[in-house]
Amino acid sequence: MSTTEPLHRGVEVLAEPWDDLETGPLGANGPRLATAIVPKSSIAGSSLIAVVAIMAFLAGLTAGAVSMVVSAASDWRSDVGHEVTIQVRPANGRDLGADTRKAADIARAAADVADVRVYTKEESARLVEPWLGSGLVLDELPIPRMIVVRLRSGAPPDFAALRQTLAAQVPSATLDDHRRWIDRMRAMAGTAVAVGIGILLLVLAVTVLSVTFATRGAMAANRPIVEVLHYVGATDAFVSGQFQRHFLILGFKGGVIGGGAAIVLFGVIQALNAWVAGTPGADEAEALFGSFSLGAVGYLAIFAEIVLMALVTALASRLTVNRTLERVD
Amino acid sequence: MSTTEPLHRGVEVLAEPWDDLETGPLGANGPRLATAIVPKSSIAGSSLIAVVAIMAFLAGLTAGAVSMVVSAASDWRSDVGHEVTIQVRPANGRDLGADTRKAADIARAAADVADVRVYTKEESARLVEPWLGSGLVLDELPIPRMIVVRLRSGAPPDFAALRQTLAAQVPSATLDDHRRWIDRMRAMAGTAVAVGIGILLLVLAVTVLSVTFATRGAMAANRPIVEVLHYVGATDAFVSGQFQRHFLILGFKGGVIGGGAAIVLFGVIQALNAWVAGTPGADEAEALFGSFSLGAVGYLAIFAEIVLMALVTALASRLTVNRTLERVD
Amino acid sequence: MIVFENVGLRYGLGPEVLRDLTFRIDGHSFQFLTGPSGAGKTSLLRLLFLSLRPTRGLITMFDEDAATLSKDGRATLRRRIGIVFQDFRLLDHMTTYENVALPLRVLGREEATYRAEVVELLHWVGLGERIDAFPPILSGGEKQRAAIARAVIARPQLLLADEPTGNVDPNLGQRLLRLFIELNKSGTSVVIATHDIALMDEYDARRLVLHEGRLHVYD
């Protein structure tokens, strides 16, 4: 008997009860094909997608918030870091105007200085207005004068030398390089990033755990299928491939849903923020939550996390499937 | 045949292959009993617990954060709300000292005022020091004088009347009742509560969804058991009772794990905070995240949420079980 | 006890599997149900067990119209029926003992009141050594006997058995048949669906033969 000849050819046809059935039509579409060997519904898919989505959402929120804090801090730092101020205080027996001009000249002579601007008396007064009240007679008040020194970007100039020169020539002037504020902002941004990374690690851990549980559950639920596959001669690679596919898709779906929700949320908040801008609540909200603008980096981070979620899901399930298969025969 | 007489009594004993087996010992402990009718392992328990725990954790964090913001804001508000300040500015042709005394007297005469304190010249100067620099010769500077008016708790006094009297008698004095700051804080706390409630609703929705999915999955996985139960005469109430039990426990476990984790996290942060207090990073962190102290209300809220999670889980599963049973026969 | 009048059954849009069935099953009666594979024996048993509704016709069980029964009514009625499924339907996570005791547990009876009875019945069907075994490790014939034990443990008024001797040797088959006969003598109506001609020759009873959807009764 050749391999293409049906094996029952040799059996004479018997009149059997089902013989008449054979004349019946095939299923309307012919035999059904290509059903997934591991049924989708059996892998607790929706609840796993929910977990992955939640985790991706959380990861997205965290990444967005961190990127907002970091970018706000660095904006502020670069604004402030590119300026130093010199304050010239009125002192007995000294000419405030002359002192101010002299200090400005010293600043102008320093390396890396882009621009020096001397605040007028009025401008200087306006700076202290909140504390002294307006409507003061300026001449009577010995208000300190401000000089704003804009620096060229790049390496910061040698503040120590400048400070020394100023101290020698204009004792009533003090240089403020905002070092304390910049350090503060840096520490703050660093803390935010650390907290963010902590939360991300937590989120990833929970994701891996959930996926591992779900995979194990799916393997257990599909134990009969795994067995039958082995019985008809499937190798472990074939079997695990059947599961793999589902979990990669599943993780990706969860990631897209969760990450997408995070992106949408940021978008909505940003839109709302633009909409209420100028209303009384807006600055309070801004004070509380920052400026709500998620830059390209934030969006990129969220996208990266979607991919990460899918990969983590696939990897966790692959490990679990392989470990389970080793124990099954 | 009576109902207690074994039904096979009447059959004569045949010599059958297994007759010798009957002399064998019973299982070491006699028959096993009281296996749960719905097996615990079949309801994707661990991944559902994970979901519920994550949700409870989130809910706990949110409740904690909101309660921290609200209590900080109300602390601040009650501190600030119990004080108003009167600023008396130097003006041409007026005696600052006399004006200050007069303003203080007016304040003292007002209703509901507990205490009036007039800042000395030096104290007043110290307030503006950050902006004018120290080492000023005070006499030369027409620094405004501050009067702090502490109010009795209860209804705020009639600021409008006080302000009017002041304007009439001491035109150089202005009353600051911090209204703007208080409103700000109130708006901020309100926003925090609203955002918190929003997140809680989201979390609850996700929980209900996940539990519904998981219950449905469990019902599907246990379809054969449900069928057999029906076949041996079990009512729907009996069957759903078997599932109910698991899900209530499961939701409670998830809630305790997640809520507990949130409480532990707050505890750890608080401890860390106490530990690093005074170190350079601490005030930045505090500036960023608030004081990290979760009051009794916060802990209560988290406990309430644990219970809520368990109830929501049980309820969602009960609904799903009943709906599924209606469709099964 | 049970009356079928012009009962017809089709699955979905398929052909009518059972056509114009009109017959009665009396109390205390004993009958074999037979017919070729796919003739509808299992389907007929499911109609008798109320786990399937006829597409037409009237079924009266224990003097009640089966169509009007509520779900809980059906549950109550099933407590008077024992059934042995062709594919056993044992619960894999429970021991043989627990599987057999399940109907009593569902009835709310205390374990102490039925324990001895269950153990004795298990010994009698030759499962004395397998009391604590879980169904997945039982042999085919052992599962079948456990399923039979579960069906008879609550002394039902009606026993439905689908191919109850398909997985046991002829000796054991005879012994199980004796169990059914004994049960019948104590008042239970018995319906046994089987292909086993040797088994039917063992005991002279009424025969219901399904052929091409119709039922032929040989008293």
Added chain:
Amino acid sequence: MIVFENVGLRYGLGPEVLRDLTFRIDGHSFQFLTGPSGAGKTSLLRLLFLSLRPTRGLITMFDEDAATLSKDGRATLRRRIGIVFQDFRLLDHMTTYENVALPLRVLGREEATYRAEVVELLHWVGLGERIDAFPPILSGGEKQRAAIARAVIARPQLLLADEPTGNVDPNLGQRLLRLFIELNKSGTSVVIATHDIALMDEYDARRLVLHEGRLHVYD
């Protein structure tokens, strides 16, 4: 082709189910395996199928020591064996057609190359009308025939069938027996575990009888 030498099997700490089995199954041979319920027929078939390891003794299959085979080696070897399980083991989420075609799919064959063959075999076992049906709605006999079709579709070198006619009527049983005989004539070794004395009387073949853990061979 297959050689058992002093093979013994026990489950866990239980008694030895099979003892000192020494026999061979030649290429082209045909044998019935029989014995009372619980004698170990299914267990012996599982040993032959390598889904169980003996607790002692040596099994040589297709000239390889079964104990030294890797997992993938076992998988490859199983592609040369067809098996019909006593409880069928069809996949409920796949149609009859897909279940039967599964061994070919696992072999990586293109659907177009085997489709006609599968459909023809299904018609031949009387499932021509049930090609698109899912196992849960098949009758007991229909499931059994689907399981048989799956076992033979890849023309295995060894066919193991556990009680393959337990759920079909005698006519159909004979027809299925003819299928096995035909397969045997084309070169397959066949082992059929059965209780059905009538079936064994149909065809004069070697008989392996299990009794109290020992195998008695009647050539």
